[in-house]
Amino acid sequence: MAALNLSTMSQEEVIQAVVDHGGEGITRCIQCNACASVCPVAKAGFPLFGRLLFRKLQTGHYEEIIEDPSSWACQACNRCTEICPRDARPFEIVFAFRRMQAEELAISTSAFTPLMNLHATGHAVYADSAKELRQSVGLPELPETSVADEKAQQEIQTLLENGPMGELGIF
Amino acid sequence: MAKVGVYVCHCGSNIGGVVDVETVRKHAETLDDVTVSRENLFMCSDPGQEIIRQDIRDGLVDKVVVAACTPRTHEPIFRKVLEGEGLNKFFFEMANIRDQDSWVHAHDHDGATAKAQKIVDSAVAKAKHLMPLEEKYVDVTQAALVIGGGVAGIFSALELANMGNKVYLVEKDPSIGGVMAQLDKTFPTNDCSACILTPVMVEAGTHPNIEMLTYAEVDAVEGYIGNFDVKIRKKQSYIDWKKCTGCGDCADACPVRTPNEYNAGLDNRSAAYIHFPQAVPKKAVIDMESCINCGGRKIGSETRISKKTGKPILAPCERACPAEAIDRSKPLDPQGEILDVKVGTIVVATGYKVMEKDNFKSLAPDSPNVLTALQLERLISATGPTGGKFLRPSDNVKPKTINFLSCIGSRDERYHTHCSRVCCMYMIKQAKLLKEKYPDLQIYMHFMDVRTPGKDFDEYYTSALEMGIKIIRGRVGGIDMLLEDKLKVMAYDADLAQNIEIDSDLVVLATAIELQDDIKPLAQKLSLTLDGSGFFKELHPKLKPVETPVEGVFLAGCCQGPKDIPDTVAQAKGAAAAAAVPLAQGRVKIDPTISEVNRDKCSGCGICEPLCPYGAITMTKDADNHSRAIIEMTQCKGCGVCTTACPSAAIELHGYSENQIMAQIEALTL
Numbered sequence: 001m002a003a004l005n006l007s008t009m010s011q012e013e014v015i016q017a018v019v020d021h022g023g024e025g026i027t028r029c030i031q032c033n034a035c036a037s038v039c040p041v042a043k044a045g046f047p048l049f050g051r052l053l054f055r056k057l058q059t060g061h062y063e064e065i066i067e068d069p070s071s072w073a074c075q076a077c078n079r080c081t082e083i084c085p086r087d088a089r090p091f092e093i094v095f096a097f098r099r100m101q102a103e104e105l106a107i108s109t110s111a112f113t114p115l116m117n118l119h120a121t122g123h124a125v126y127a128d129s130a131k132e133l134r135q136s137v138g139l140p141e142l143p144e145t146s147v148a149d150e151k152a153q154q155e156i157q158t159l160l161e162n163g164p165m166g167e168l169g170i171f
Numbered sequence: 172m173a174k175v176g177v178y179v180c181h182c183g184s185n186i187g188g189v190v191d192v193e194t195v196r197k198h199a200e201t202l203d204d205v206t207v208s209r210e211n212l213f214m215c216s217d218p219g220q221e222i223i224r225q226d227i228r229d230g231l232v233d234k235v236v237v238a239a240c241t242p243r244t245h246e247p248i249f250r251k252v253l254e255g256e257g258l259n260k261f262f263f264e265m266a267n268i269r270d271q272d273s274w275v276h277a278h279d280h281d282g283a284t285a286k287a288q289k290i291v292d293s294a295v296a297k298a299k300h301l302m303p304l305e306e307k308y309v310d311v312t313q314a315a316l317v318i319g320g321g322v323a324g325i326f327s328a329l330e331l332a333n334m335g336n337k338v339y340l341v342e343k344d345p346s347i348g349g350v351m352a353q354l355d356k357t358f359p360t361n362d363c364s365a366c367i368l369t370p371v372m373v374e375a376g377t378h379p380n381i382e383m384l385t386y387a388e389v390d391a392v393e394g395y396i397g398n399f400d401v402k403i404r405k406k407q408s409y410i411d412w413k414k415c416t417g418c419g420d421c422a423d424a425c426p427v428r429t430p431n432e433y434n435a436g437l438d439n440r441s442a443a444y445i446h447f448p449q450a451v452p453k454k455a456v457i458d459m460e461s462c463i464n465c466g467g468r469k470i471g472s473e474t475r476i477s478k479k480t481g482k483p484i485l486a487p488c489e490r491a492c493p494a495e496a497i498d499r500s501k502p503l504d505p506q507g508e509i510l511d512v513k514v515g516t517i518v519v520a521t522g523y524k525v526m527e528k529d530n531f532k533s534l535a536p537d538s539p540n541v542l543t544a545l546q547l548e549r550l551i552s553a554t555g556p557t558g559g560k561f562l563r564p565s566d567n568v569k570p571k572t573i574n575f576l577s578c579i580g581s582r583d584e585r586y587h588t589h590c591s592r593v594c595c596m597y598m599i600k601q602a603k604l605l606k607e608k609y610p611d612l613q614i615y616m617h618f619m620d621v622r623t624p625g626k627d628f629d630e631y632y633t634s635a636l637e638m639g640i641k642i643i644r645g646r647v648g649g650i651d652m653l654l655e656d657k658l659k660v661m662a663y664d665a666d667l668a669q670n671i672e673i674d675s676d677l678v679v680l681a682t683a684i685e686l687q688d689d690i691k692p693l694a695q696k697l698s699l700t701l702d703g704s705g706f707f708k709e710l711h712p713k714l715k716p717v718e719t720p721v722e723g724v725f726l727a728g729c730c731q732g733p734k735d736i737p738d739t740v741a742q743a744k745g746a747a748a749a750a751a752v753p754l755a756q757g758r759v760k761i762d763p764t765i766s767e768v769n770r771d772k773c774s775g776c777g778i779c780e781p782l783c784p785y786g787a788i789t790m791t792k793d794a795d796n797h798s799r800a801i802i803e804m805t806q807c808k809g810c811g812v813c814t815t816a817c818p819s820a821a822i823e824l825h826g827y828s829e830n831q832i833m834a835q836i837e838a839l840t841l
Contacts, residue, residue, distance in 0.1 A: 055666040
């Protein structure tokens with residue numbers, strides 16, 4: 001890997017973007033690795049886990065990591081937030097980065113299907129195959145949630161289409 | 172016949188965990204002249220000591236052997252027990268079965284137990300021959316010497332002086348103040364160094380009990396605790412300080428330009444100069460090494476009269492001085508003047524220096540834009556070469572990018588293995604001061620790790636992060652000089668696991684703290700030793716941090732090891748307190764375990780005289796006109812070199828007499 005010339009990149013711009021997207025703790029991170037020690041993303045072997053993601057962002061490495069799918073593996077367990085000794089709120093930085101990725105349409109395929117499900121049914125995780133199983137045990141085909149409520153679905157769609165995600169033009 | 176009591180100590184599990192104490196106790200019982208043999212978990216505890224007291228009171232014991240730890244820490248405790256019961260306290264012998272046995276043979280229980288018995292045999296053999304000895308006292312000179320006029324020396328001097336002691340404060344430079352007087356601001360509060368130091372300098376300079384001797388050095392030290400004879404060389408200033416008002420006109424008139432030490436070589440001063448604007452005392456000196464003797468006015472030369480004007484031809488400095496303090500026709504001694512002072516105790520506070528950048532060839536030392544941190548300190552100081560303007564030395568342009576490199580010469584087998592301790596913090600201070608003043612300045616700091624162990628230190632560091640100062644974990648390996656006076660810093664970001672290169676306008680090196688090159692002669696004069704890192708060695712790293720192996724000589728400040736200003740002041744006050752103890756007591760005890768010459772046996776061969784490391788032996792003539800050796804008891808340290816060297820066996824080392832030593836050897840070898 002060639003050495004990067006940090007002095008030609010605008011680190012301040014990247015850090016400001018992270019702050020603007022909700023990751024205001026980015027300047028407080030001291031790279032102690034406590035978040036990584038409990039992070040399911042790191043444990044599962046995704047390369048760009050919390051601490052390293054934060055370092056890349058702190059040093060203005062934005063272009064090269066924007067397509068990386070690691071952040072979408074975050075389970076929002078928030079253990080990092082609980083243990084961070086600097087109150088940097090690592091989970092919020094990860095989600096800030098996701099928002100920045102989403103703006104670039106750099107959404108992982110693993111995240112794209114749940115997103116479309118959410119728009120269609122109000123559930124990020126929803127399986128059509130559940131219908132038969134429910135019937136076989138004497139339950140109604142559809143649960144009494146937004147899945148069975150067209151009006152609720154329309155409200156959810158209105159919310160999503162009029163928020164920042166609507167601007168992406170994916171729905 | 173002696174009645175020897177043997178007391179074997181478990182020392183918790185230190186001895187008892189290895190040596191079978193009961194076996195040793197039983198063995199001692201079988202030895203000749205041993206009347207009682209007992210054991211205890213801690214002989215040094217109150218109940219342990221009471222066992223010995225009771226045996227003495229009961230008349231069972233008149234010589235005591237304790238088989239335990241080291242006499243270095245515990246001999247005084249047990250001697251006090253004997254003294255308290257009316258026995259001569261030198262009727263005591265310690266058998267060290269811990270440091271010399273259980274600690275070194277922790278895995279050999281049987282061997283250690285056997286060795287403990289041998290050590291006890293030897294101690295008992297000696298104890299039988301112990302003779303009563305008597306401590307003597309000598310009076311103390313009510314004065315102290317403080318060597319070094321930096322912040323450590325100033326505070327030591329003030330403490331001692333405020334206790335009512337006469338203090339001689341010796342400083343090699345023309346002014347007191349030391350390195351702290353060169354600093355711009357101080358961490359972690361960013362208060363101005365001069366603002367907090369100058370009032371203290373003035374207080375020391377005007378204190379009725381302090382005799383300030385600046386531009387002076389210690390030439391020779393003789394004597395011992397309570398009575399040191401010190402020769403102080405007052406260097407030749409070539410200016411009559413009684414007349415000098417510190418106006419600085421001579422410095423303005425002097426045409427010479429030579430590197431200015433006060434500004435760490437960033438600009439030049441004249442040969443006639445005042446050390447720095449807030450100097451105490453504010454007196455000028457002429458540095459004869461750079462003086463060019465304008466108008467042929469060599470020191471001591473006859474004053475010629477100008478044929479044209481009829482007036483004397485004088486050098487510019489002489490002409491400029493409104494106080495007539497400079498007269499180059501006087502034959503002043505370049506060696507200066509020797510002052511003899513007598514003091515009871517000495518505080519050594521000689522400070523340190525930082526390594527020069529020339530030592531680090533891979534870090535572009537030839538570039539004027541590579542600075543040591545001390546140079547940056549001067550560059551951003553209001554009294555510095557640019558009047559506090561932050562300008563790149565090569566072209567006087569304001570830098571846009573600056574890199575700070577830590578551990579230069581520290582934590583490095585090639586230079587110094589020690590951590591210089593203050594660099595992390597002063598670099599963060601410099602970075603913060605610059606970022607506050609110039610928010611657009613790009614600041615990169617390269618650390619192996621950031622060390623901030625002090626009150627409010629880590630908060631200081633993390634606030635630097637939040638200001639946008641870039642901290643990079645990784646040591647910088649090299650700097651390339653680029654066109655337009657730029658520098659390419661070749662670094663590694665361990666957190667990214669990636670090489671990085673940064674084009675920089677200015678690079679600051681936190682070079683290692685070390686002792687001055689010329690400190691060794693002073694160490695020899697004081698009989699002080701240096702530690703592995705090259706600093707003055709304290710007597711004990713934890714419990715005697717200001718004491719030295721030389722009684723009556725104490726350490727303060729960075730000469731004992733790198734430390735920041737709060738620690739330096741604390742140690743300076745500690746050293747002053749320790750140095751005041753003998754002065755307050757008014758007399759010091761002379762240990763009687765020293766050598767004495769039997770003048771009847773002495774042949775006067777003189778072999779012993781040059782061997783004595785303490786200069787305690789002289790040859791004096793007796794009434795029969797025959798020269799014989801005599802040992803000055805206040806100077807003898809009881810090392811025993813003379814005793815072993817004397818061909819006539821005329822010298823006895825009390826407490827280690829020949830029959831005692833031979834009995835010990837016999838016990839060990841039988």
